Amino acid sequence: MNPRRKKRLLITSSLVVGLSLAIGLVLFALQQNIDLFYTPTEIIEGKNETGVKPEIGQRLRVGGMVVNGTVSRDPESLKVSFDLIDNRGGIVTVFFDGILPDLFREGQGIVAQGELLTATQIDAFEVLAKHDEEYMPPEVAEALEGMDHLKSNKP
Amino acid sequence: MLAEIGQFTLVIACMLALLQTVYPLYGIYAREQRAIESAKVLTILQFFFVSLSLIILSYLFLVNDFTVGYIATNSNSALPWYYRLSAVWGAHEGSLLLWVFLLSLWSTAVAILSKRLPVESIARVLAVLGLLSLGFYLFVLLTSNPFLRTLPYFPVDGRDLNPLLQDIGLILHPPMLYMGYVGFSVAFAFAIAALMEGRLDSAWAKWSRPWTMAAWVFLTVGIALGSWWAYYELGWGGWWFWDPVENASFMPWIAGTALIHSLAVSEKRGVFKSWTVLLAISAFSLSLLGTFLVRSGILVSVHAFASDPARGLFILAFLILVIGGSLLLYAVQASKVKSRGRFQLLSRETMLLTNNILLIAALIVVLLGTLLPLVHKEIGLGSISIGEPFFNSMFTILVVPFALFLGVAPLVRWKRQSINELFKPLLHSLLITVVLTLVFLYSFASHFTWLALMGVFLGFWVLSATCYELYLRATHRFSLFKGLTKLGNSHWAMSIGHAGFAVMIIGITMTQNYDIERDVKLAVGDSIAFEHYDFHFDSIQNMDGQNYTSNAGVFTIKKDGKYVTTMKSEKRIYTVQRMPMTEAAIDAGFTRDLYIAMGEVLPDGAWAVRIYYKPFIRWIWFGPLMMGFAGIIMMMDRRYRVKKLVKEEA
Numbered sequence: 001m002n003p004r005r006k007k008r009l010l011i012t013s014s015l016v017v018g019l020s021l022a023i024g025l026v027l028f029a030l031q032q033n034i035d036l037f038y039t040p041t042e043i044i045e046g047k048n049e050t051g052v053k054p055e056i057g058q059r060l061r062v063g064g065m066v067v068n069g070t071v072s073r074d075p076e077s078l079k080v081s082f083d084l085i086d087n088r089g090g091i092v093t094v095f096f097d098g099i100l101p102d103l104f105r106e107g108q109g110i111v112a113q114g115e116l117l118t119a120t121q122i123d124a125f126e127v128l129a130k131h132d133e134e135y136m137p138p139e140v141a142e143a144l145e146g147m148d149h150l151k152s153n154k155p
Numbered sequence: 156m157l158a159e160i161g162q163f164t165l166v167i168a169c170m171l172a173l174l175q176t177v178y179p180l181y182g183i184y185a186r187e188q189r190a191i192e193s194a195k196v197l198t199i200l201q202f203f204f205v206s207l208s209l210i211i212l213s214y215l216f217l218v219n220d221f222t223v224g225y226i227a228t229n230s231n232s233a234l235p236w237y238y239r240l241s242a243v244w245g246a247h248e249g250s251l252l253l254w255v256f257l258l259s260l261w262s263t264a265v266a267i268l269s270k271r272l273p274v275e276s277i278a279r280v281l282a283v284l285g286l287l288s289l290g291f292y293l294f295v296l297l298t299s300n301p302f303l304r305t306l307p308y309f310p311v312d313g314r315d316l317n318p319l320l321q322d323i324g325l326i327l328h329p330p331m332l333y334m335g336y337v338g339f340s341v342a343f344a345f346a347i348a349a350l351m352e353g354r355l356d357s358a359w360a361k362w363s364r365p366w367t368m369a370a371w372v373f374l375t376v377g378i379a380l381g382s383w384w385a386y387y388e389l390g391w392g393g394w395w396f397w398d399p400v401e402n403a404s405f406m407p408w409i410a411g412t413a414l415i416h417s418l419a420v421s422e423k424r425g426v427f428k429s430w431t432v433l434l435a436i437s438a439f440s441l442s443l444l445g446t447f448l449v450r451s452g453i454l455v456s457v458h459a460f461a462s463d464p465a466r467g468l469f470i471l472a473f474l475i476l477v478i479g480g481s482l483l484l485y486a487v488q489a490s491k492v493k494s495r496g497r498f499q500l501l502s503r504e505t506m507l508l509t510n511n512i513l514l515i516a517a518l519i520v521v522l523l524g525t526l527l528p529l530v531h532k533e534i535g536l537g538s539i540s541i542g543e544p545f546f547n548s549m550f551t552i553l554v555v556p557f558a559l560f561l562g563v564a565p566l567v568r569w570k571r572q573s574i575n576e577l578f579k580p581l582l583h584s585l586l587i588t589v590v591l592t593l594v595f596l597y598s599f600a601s602h603f604t605w606l607a608l609m610g611v612f613l614g615f616w617v618l619s620a621t622c623y624e625l626y627l628r629a630t631h632r633f634s635l636f637k638g639l640t641k642l643g644n645s646h647w648a649m650s651i652g653h654a655g656f657a658v659m660i661i662g663i664t665m666t667q668n669y670d671i672e673r674d675v676k677l678a679v680g681d682s683i684a685f686e687h688y689d690f691h692f693d694s695i696q697n698m699d700g701q702n703y704t705s706n707a708g709v710f711t712i713k714k715d716g717k718y719v720t721t722m723k724s725e726k727r728i729y730t731v732q733r734m735p736m737t738e739a740a741i742d743a744g745f746t747r748d749l750y751i752a753m754g755e756v757l758p759d760g761a762w763a764v765r766i767y768y769k770p771f772i773r774w775i776w777f778g779p780l781m782m783g784f785a786g787i788i789m790m791m792d793r794r795y796r797v798k799k800l801v802k803e804e805a
Contacts, residue, residue, distance in 0.1 A: 007500070022516060025549075025552065026519075026520060026523065026549065029544075029545050029548050029549055030523070030524075030527070030541070030545055032544070032545070033541055033542040033543075033544050033545035034527075034539050034540075034541060034542075035539060035540050035541075035542060036537055036538070036539050037537060037538035037539060037540065047537055048537075049535055049536060049537050050536070050537070059542075061538075061540055073757065073758065075759065076676075077676060078674055078675070078676055078754075078763050097674075098674045099674050099752075099754035099755070099763045099764075099765050100754070100755060100763075102390070102734075102735040102736060102737055102755075103734070103735065104755075113540070
């Protein structure tokens with residue numbers, strides 16, 4: 001092999017190795033960080049599209065409406081729990097330790113991200129609330145369609 | 156009446172944009188000098204009419220004309236006048252008007268400042284810009300008209316501007332960011348014009364370099380402003396969330412960064428030319444993609460405006476036309492572009508190529524992370540979100556080779572470089588880096604982490620290699636001080652820009668590794684202590700404003716028993732929308748920020764309070780400011796004569 005070809009081979013092969021390494025890394029990192037979105041009913045009965053139920057310990061996002069009168073606080077700390085419901089009637093309980101967003105209210109659509117503790121309980125590390133339908137994530141809006149009568153204390 | 160005039164001037168501007176596209180190109184085709192020369196006049200006229208339109212809309216906001224639907228939804232008579240003015244771009248319709256206005260502003264700047272370019276080239280560039288303007292005018296007029304009336308039943312008062320947006324950050328952030336986004340259209344137009352002509356030479360790279368740099372400066376500062384705004388306004392104390400819309404602005408920035416580096420090679424060495432053209436096309440296409448993602452409402456984000464399928468469809472079509480058309484032109488014409496320079500494996504060219512490869516890798520990571528949730532949903536696998544850890548870990552990996560090469564690259568010569576000559580400067584830089592890193596971590600780090608060691612090391616590596624290179628260059632022929640004054644603007648720009656990057660890396664590393672976040676329950680009279688600081692909750696104070704009511708928590712901060720400052724953290728309720736807002740109290744400092752945000756009142760009267768200690772967070776924004784400043788210095792380089800021409804115009 002002449003030196004020029006040898007150099008080219010070196011460059012090409014190092015490119016190929018680098019590229020496959022990079023792709024492998026990206027896919028690995030992706031796999032670890034994809035969180036599926038569920039509605040409360042989907043957590044209980046399995047996803048609409050695939051019918052697969054989430055496993056205990058799995059990280060996921062759940063979106064639904066906070067059921068009136070279910071927000072309960074621990075008097076000593078910032079621990080709080082509340083129930084989420086969707087338009088098909090499934091109810092799950094979310095536990096959270098921290099400061100709830102400004103726009104968190106009973107009867108409001110929210111999204112929580114966290115780990116599934118038991119079949120119907122989620123330990124959330126993040127709770128997001130949006131201030132009205134215009135800013136509500138489409139998934140939540142879908143899950144809440146036709147539930148307006150429940151929003152008794154919406155301003 | 157005024158609103159109708161505003162709409163009318165917009166229609167005129169739209170027609171002028173059409174003329175600006177067609178007539179000069181016809182002139183080039185038919186060799187009619189007057190038609191070619193008309194490009195400039197048409198551009199300036201178009202700018203005049205779109206400015207009129209924007210001024211009218213601003214005026215209508217100022218006088219609270221709630222018969223205009225857009226104003227009724229986004230303003231209120233109780234809003235202070237400066238927020239009424241910034242509300243012009245507070246929502247979808249107005250921000251698009253701002254977009255076309257800025258596009259026209261850039262076009263006009265090109266028309267006026269490019270006197271040294273051949274008339275025909277300028278005509279082509281302006282025609283391409285006209286075509287882009289035309290697309291956006293049609294978008295505004297057909298799908299998002301800000302002048303639509305709500306007659307006959309107009310509201311007595313407006314629904315108010317979203318309280319999050321009532322802030323100095325919003326007055327500045329969108330125009331800056333848009334200047335950057337839109338500015339890449341100039342680089343794009345130069346590239347397309349050059350492709351149409353089939354002539355890509357160093358002159359082309361030289362012309363488009365200052366324009367690209369200007370756009371990049373605006374984008375850099377715009378993104379930094381946005382990050383700063385999010386930090387103090389959202390009340391979470393974060394500075395970057397990998398939110399899809401942040402990513403939408405970050406992608407053109409990465410492409411733009413690759414572009415300014417690749418342009419430097421194209422100008423100085425005449426190589427990588429077709430790659431540079433591709434980057435110019437990508438940078439602007441990514442700006443358009445960003446607009447599409449934000450405006451169509453298909454992405455879930457804090458920035459997402461109310462969605463309307465017609466808008467999404469229009470931008471998607473426009474996007475396909477622009478990207479498809481330019482790539483087609485590229486495919487046909489790029490083979491004509493010949494790169495003449497040769498270079499060896501160890502050379503500045505290879506270093507800049509490495510920079511580009513790493514930047515593109517970063518770009519792909521962001522693109523993947525942003526678009527994958529969309530694809531996942533569309534192919535029926537359900538909604539997903541991609542967590543911050545994905546982006547964070549990918550960028551942590553990518554920054555290592557990036558920063559290592561960044562330190563070396565300026566020391567390497569164009570064309571070829573012997574390894575032996577490189578050995579001494581690198582060894583010296585390495586020694587300085589190790590010492591600085593250890594001293595820095597010993598002084599400021601509360602405990603040891605490998606990531607912090609790596610990040611700080613990389614930051615100081617870039618910093619010391621950059622300074623060492625400056626020193627070598629300055630003392631090459633003269634004494635140090637005389638040598639430093641002899642260095643060209645471009646050289647200073649490179650050094651300052653790279654130093655800015657180093658500062659940012661150190662800031663990010665320290666903030667991410669050593670910040671302390673406490674969510675605590677505090678009643679008046681309680682205190683909490685950490686990191687030598689003692690936070691005492693003194694009282695709750697009423698601080699009502701013009702259009703909100705507010706309760707502020709007053710805190711006294713002591714460090715090791717000595718009084719430092721008093722901080723007032725507000726919880727506001729905006730009266731019109733009944734929307735609560737957190738106004739965090741921040742005590743900013745060179746080496747640390749203290750941050751207090753009020754949560755909610757708990758049933759027993761105590762408050763949920765968020766207290767943060769953020770080391771070196773200011774560096775995260777100071778770095779990009781340095782980069783922006785470096786860009787400005789580079790544009791002032793004698794080679795580009797921008798400064799001189801500006802003077803002539805004045």
